[in-house]
Amino acid sequence: MNILNIGSDRTTYHVEIFHSPLFEAALGIAAATYDQIHPTLEQPATYWQQLLNELHPDVFLEVAYAKQHNTWKTLLHLLHQHPFAELTSFLSFVAQLTPEELRYLALPFLGDELQNSRKEAARGSEADALLLQGACRSHLFFPAYIAHITSVDPEELRQHLLLLMEGWYHAHIKPREEELIRILERDCAHKKAMQDKLSAEAFVEWATNGSYPPEPTITRVLLIPHAIYRPWTIHANAEATKIFYYPVADESMHDTIDPYRPPQSFVQALKVLGDEHRLRLVKMLAEREMSLQEMTEVLGGAKSTVHHHLSLLRSAHLVDSAGNKYRLKRGALGKIPILWEQFLGCVSDEQG
Structure with missing residues (x-):
């Protein structure tokens, strides 16, 4: 077959890396x-409870509000408006927003075709707020989040965000701010050293441990390193931008190298695989791709339980999904013996 290509070359995106301890607070x-x-x-789990116990009672109430309404998401939206390097400038920015601007920036970006509805919902249009909710009805929390943002008094939301961010930052970021900045800087430097050696797509895959093929409307990928949410990579969307909050590498976490410290990804994989139910899921997905419903029918029990086990397998990068189908990442599973060898080093047969 003779083919004449009169279209443009396949496009890709450019990648930027930015770090700030403010993202560590929101995450x-x-x-x-x-x-x-x-x-x-x-x-x-005890670590997270301890963080909550150490908060001032007033800040604890704001965290409870954030838990109910997912307003940590608002903080992330606002942090992307400028390259804020320190807390004071961020708080000043939030304090100076008009009520309409605050609502608009708090609402999630759901695509160019819904930008006008996003603006109108920020102005108080109930019809447009409902339209936005309907557009993301399958999302875990977006519909309820949008309903709250478009109904709450903007000044109540503003004061909540200011108290929440300032209180959490001073309690849990400020005491180890210098250490966190060193961790984030080390990882960014390590990533940037590799950036010119790989294509944009290969670099994103290497940095985030997950592939991201170009999309027609995405011209920019933003990588934000974090230490607090390890080992998860969190995806988000903004106008013309895909955002990855990715976990810093093990070697970036410490000023000195401990030869006896196992890589966290290795620890996570072994923990996740040390369960009969999850091993059954691995076996099933080794045979073919399956949906959550199909796996639940085979295993029995509650769909929420199967979903929980799949979430754990995904957190260890052993399973991923495409549409409503889950699939086993055989390459990641096959790396486990290699990780053992790398961790143990050269051990003679006599020692075994």
């Missing part, structure tokens, strides 16, 4: 208020 609030995800995180 820390997100993690602390998401109880179901605690078993998949690097820190144990």
